[in-house]
Amino acid sequence: MGTYGKPDILIPYPGPCTLDSGCQDIFVYLRPESNGVLVESTLLKVIKNDPHYNTGIKLIYLANIHGTFIVTNRIVEEHYLLKEKFARKGKSLFTPFMQEQFVRFFNRSFEEAPIVGSYEALNILGFSEDQLFRYIVEEQDMLVINGQNIKKINELFVVNYDIPALLHKNYKQADIAVMIFRSNLEYNDFHILVEKMTGALIQSRVLARNAPFSRVFHYSKGPFEQVLDAIGYLYHPDGSHISLKEINYCSYLMQRGIDINQIFSAIRHPIMLFKTDDNKILEDNLICYTYNDSFEEAYKKYNAGIACAVL
Numbered sequence: 001m002g003t004y005g006k007p008d009i010l011i012p013y014p015g016p017c018t019l020d021s022g023c024q025d026i027f028v029y030l031r032p033e034s035n036g037v038l039v040e041s042t043l044l045k046v047i048k049n050d051p052h053y054n055t056g057i058k059l060i061y062l063a064n065i066h067g068t069f070i071v072t073n074r075i076v077e078e079h080y081l082l083k084e085k086f087a088r089k090g091k092s093l094f095t096p097f098m099q100e101q102f103v104r105f106f107n108r109s110f111e112e113a114p115i116v117g118s119y120e121a122l123n124i125l126g127f128s129e130d131q132l133f134r135y136i137v138e139e140q141d142m143l144v145i146n147g148q149n150i151k152k153i154n155e156l157f158v159v160n161y162d163i164p165a166l167l168h169k170n171y172k173q174a175d176i177a178v179m180i181f182r183s184n185l186e187y188n189d190f191h192i193l194v195e196k197m198t199g200a201l202i203q204s205r206v207l208a209r210n211a212p213f214s215r216v217f218h219y220s221k222g223p224f225e226q227v228l229d230a231i232g233y234l235y236h237p238d239g240s241h242i243s244l245k246e247i248n249y250c251s252y253l254m255q256r257g258i259d260i261n262q263i264f265s266a267i268r269h270p271i272m273l274f275k276t277d278d279n280k281i282l283e284d285n286l287i288c289y290t291y292n293d294s295f296e297e298a299y300k301k302y303n304a305g306i307a308c309a310v311l
Contacts, residue, residue: 118163146310222287
């Protein structure tokens, strides 16, 4: 049970890697509703028992973030800032590119389609936050554009259906365990590790068979998501935030001349226009666009950004 105190930092963060080491800091944090101790030990056991991962991955940060600290510091709200904005404003925030993708996927007129944010959908459908979150639809009724999801429920198109439930959980009554794995492996290797972790959780009956691992834990899927996760969950033992300058990927970018304020702005306003290698213009969410990338690959994509598409 959480207290009003500071986070319990069991393994303090050691600071960024050396410039040329090529390591990435991948955050793994456990959902509040999961059995924290059992899940944590299960995940760590998978790494310990596999020589490939035991030598390529090191646990460098372990913290228990208390529920009241999470609520007081609005950690969850800050993490989902952009998704919450879309959940409230719905179709009015859609860029021309997003409108085009909607029409192509659902074969419906954007202007005429009843596209609403998830908060408005709660009133229209008469659902609770949890009912909206758990409502299952077929694959053809779910679209993700620029990191925002659109779920078709009956004839209604709901933007970011998951946000009301995520922001209305009783976090005061639950702690979040946070780990950072410093890895020299490629992301494909880490995805395989996650599959093994998921299998171990099913075997331990923590996770239902065929249920996604995301019901139990989250992990950073790219360098810019590592920064986003660090902003929310990386702390000194006194409860103060670790400086952005000390975050591994921020340090990497700063050594290449990127200002820390530019990095923070990119995290806060990630839907951007990028110039591709063949001189075309691509719109995407920087955080999603750099999933599975090395630090260098993500840096090159960031440098190809030419404008923010949504402020």
